[in-house]
Amino acid sequence: MGKYSIMLVFALVVMLGVILPNVHSLGNRSVENFLNYSMQIQSHNLAVSGANAAATQIYLTPEWREGYSEVSVNGGRYNVSVTDYDTNKIRILSVGGLEDSRDTVLVILQGTSFSRYAYYSKVEGAITWITGDTVWGPFHTQDQMKISGTPVFKGKASAKNGTNPDPSLAIFEGGFVKGVSIDLPLNLDPTEQGAIDGGRVFATGDLWLNFVNNNVEWKTAVGDPPTVTALSDFTANGTIMLNAGNIHVQGVLDGRVTLLAKQGGVSSAGNIYIDDDIRYTHDPRTGASSNILGLIAENDVIITDNAANNSSVTIQAAIFCHKGGLTAQNHNSRPVAGKINLLGGLVQYQRRPVGIFSSVGGIPTITSGFLKNYRYDDRFYIDAPPFYPWTGGYQVVTWME
Amino acid sequence: MGNITLLDILGSALIAGFLLMIISHSNARMNETLFTTGNDLVVQEELVTLVQTIEEDFRRLGYCRDQMKIADPSKALLQAGAASISFQTDVDNDGNVDTLSYYLGAVADLAVTRNPRDRILYRKVNGSGPMPMNIGLTLFDVHYFDVNNNSIARPVASPSAVHQIEIDIRLESTAPYDTTYSFAAWRQLRLRSRNLTGR
Numbered sequence: 001m002g003k004y005s006i007m008l009v010f011a012l013v014v015m016l017g018v019i020l021p022n023v024h025s026l027g028n029r030s031v032e033n034f035l036n037y038s039m040q041i042q043s044h045n046l047a048v049s050g051a052n053a054a055a056t057q058i059y060l061t062p063e064w065r066e067g068y069s070e071v072s073v074n075g076g077r078y079n080v081s082v083t084d085y086d087t088n089k090i091r092i093l094s095v096g097g098l099e100d101s102r103d104t105v106l107v108i109l110q111g112t113s114f115s116r117y118a119y120y121s122k123v124e125g126a127i128t129w130i131t132g133d134t135v136w137g138p139f140h141t142q143d144q145m146k147i148s149g150t151p152v153f154k155g156k157a158s159a160k161n162g163t164n165p166d167p168s169l170a171i172f173e174g175g176f177v178k179g180v181s182i183d184l185p186l187n188l189d190p191t192e193q194g195a196i197d198g199g200r201v202f203a204t205g206d207l208w209l210n211f212v213n214n215n216v217e218w219k220t221a222v223g224d225p226p227t228v229t230a231l232s233d234f235t236a237n238g239t240i241m242l243n244a245g246n247i248h249v250q251g252v253l254d255g256r257v258t259l260l261a262k263q264g265g266v267s268s269a270g271n272i273y274i275d276d277d278i279r280y281t282h283d284p285r286t287g288a289s290s291n292i293l294g295l296i297a298e299n300d301v302i303i304t305d306n307a308a309n310n311s312s313v314t315i316q317a318a319i320f321c322h323k324g325g326l327t328a329q330n331h332n333s334r335p336v337a338g339k340i341n342l343l344g345g346l347v348q349y350q351r352r353p354v355g356i357f358s359s360v361g362g363i364p365t366i367t368s369g370f371l372k373n374y375r376y377d378d379r380f381y382i383d384a385p386p387f388y389p390w391t392g393g394y395q396v397v398t399w400m401e
Numbered sequence: 402m403g404n405i406t407l408l409d410i411l412g413s414a415l416i417a418g419f420l421l422m423i424i425s426h427s428n429a430r431m432n433e434t435l436f437t438t439g440n441d442l443v444v445q446e447e448l449v450t451l452v453q454t455i456e457e458d459f460r461r462l463g464y465c466r467d468q469m470k471i472a473d474p475s476k477a478l479l480q481a482g483a484a485s486i487s488f489q490t491d492v493d494n495d496g497n498v499d500t501l502s503y504y505l506g507a508v509a510d511l512a513v514t515r516n517p518r519d520r521i522l523y524r525k526v527n528g529s530g531p532m533p534m535n536i537g538l539t540l541f542d543v544h545y546f547d548v549n550n551n552s553i554a555r556p557v558a559s560p561s562a563v564h565q566i567e568i569d570i571r572l573e574s575t576a577p578y579d580t581t582y583s584f585a586a587w588r589q590l591r592l593r594s595r596n597l598t599g600r
Binding site: 174 | 473476
């Protein structure tokens with residue numbers, strides 16, 4: 001009987017010897033599986049940290065390109081290279097590593113153009129944003145936002161001097177940051193240089209432009225017959241500058257153009273007059289469109305008081321007023337003129353009036369000028385008219401993890 | 402002498418009986434351990450594989466190599482439900498915008514397994530047929546938050562308001578040991594695609 005007992009014990013030992021290593025092996029694989037995942041996540045987080053650190057450094061110092069080498073964090077490390085890329089872009093490549101695990105994050109930053117703002121103002125003045133106001137796209141003011149009720153800001157919003165009251169009941173769907181300073185450029189030299197280098201420059205007097213798809217009818221005296229020129233011959237790089245005068249514009253544009261009206265020491269100059277609708281041949285809201293227009297005035301962009309503009313006006317452009325704003329000529333004496341249908345963005349030193357309202361039975365009713373229908377052109381998040389002023393900062397345009 | 406022999410036999414039989422009981426019990430316990438540990442490993446490996454795919458896809462929400470093709474990434478989230486989501490991305494990083502969808506299948510789709518709760522998670526790219534990601538999924542729960550970290554009711558009426566996403570996943574074994582299913586759970590806390598709100 002004893003030998004059978006020994007055999008049973010032996011069988012037990014064999015069984016344990018075979019099964020227990022399998023059980024341990026399964027347990028080990030389970031732990032290894034978890035550890036591999038954990039290390040991969042750690043590597044990823046390190047790569048993200050490196051990219052964030054580099055992006056922050058570029059935000060603080062736009063010319064910074066040193067990158068980071070073997071930065072030790074939390075038992076791992078990251079290496080970051082920062083290089084110039086394409087035109088006015090920066091490429092950040094961040095590699096995070098923990099033991100044998102690696103992960104990479106690639107970020108492309110692009111110089112931020114003022115055209116990315118749906119609304120920008122240096123001075124808000126007496127304007128109060130009220131219930132019913134809606135701004136689509138990015139918003140910034142160098143002033144304080146006066147808020148009454150619940151206006152809605154769909155994009156990212158920032159105000160150097162915060163809101164009044166603070167906090168307000170405004171609805172910031174894209175978030176709100178106060179204390180951010182993004183000032184207007186001191187001058188318009190880059191755009192001017194663009195016109196000099198490869199665009200078209202007019203010295204003095206007024207300039208009339210009527211875009212007819214990829215042609216332009218132009219003249220320099222109101223009574224002259226227009227000259228018809230292919231747009232590509234008229235301006236090679238799309239920039240047109242008038243050094244001391246006012247530009248009158250209308251038509252349908254098939255191309256990429258920036259107009260710059262400078263004051264040039266003439267007090268009545270430096271304005272762009274919109275004589276009639278100015279729109280794109282290919283509407284970006286109904287399909288792909290590369291048509292893009294920038295209207296840059298050293299002073300105001302003015303909707304002309306004429307018959308063509310008395311039944312609404314359509315403006316498809318990014319508007320930039322260095323010292324003035326978008327306004328309507330004779331805004332307080334012209335007839336009720338429908339709506340300003342703006343597709344684009346509006347950057348202005350100070351908001352200007354486009355109409356007059358009065359209260360009729362407690363309801364605000366327009367008595368002269370225009371109502372406003374401003375919509376943001378989404379392409380301006382990352383696209384801009386030629387040689388459009390830029391903020392000096394950079395924005396993330398792609399983040400690939 | 403006879404009594405001693407009888408005692409020897411009885412004693413041996415008793416010890417042998419104990420040993421047989423121990424072996425039998427050990428065998429049963431080891432089978433259980435082997436089965437459940439094996440199930441645990443399979444479930445955990447499936448979870449990690451699934452999670453890696455989901456994390457990679459969701460981090461690229463709103464990404465396109467040609468950034469002009471998704472100029473406004475806040476519009477990249479197309480549909481946001483409790484157990485389904487659809488968004489624009491660049492799956493193969495070729496500069497073309499793809500529409501990627503995840504959705505949970507019906508319980509009946511996995512009637513072949515013994516687990517009465519498990520479902521298939523489908524991944525669909527553009528117009529291609531849905532690809533089953535795994536079996537054994539019993540929870541795929543997506544929550545959405547706005548810019549102020551407020552939870553948004555599902556299905557989300559205005560997907561452009563979504564700034565962060567939270568995902569809960571639970572996998573179970575397709576067959577139980579006795580009546581117990583192995584399981585593994587994962588929660589992505591506040592996943593925020595940088596492309597979604599970067600501009």
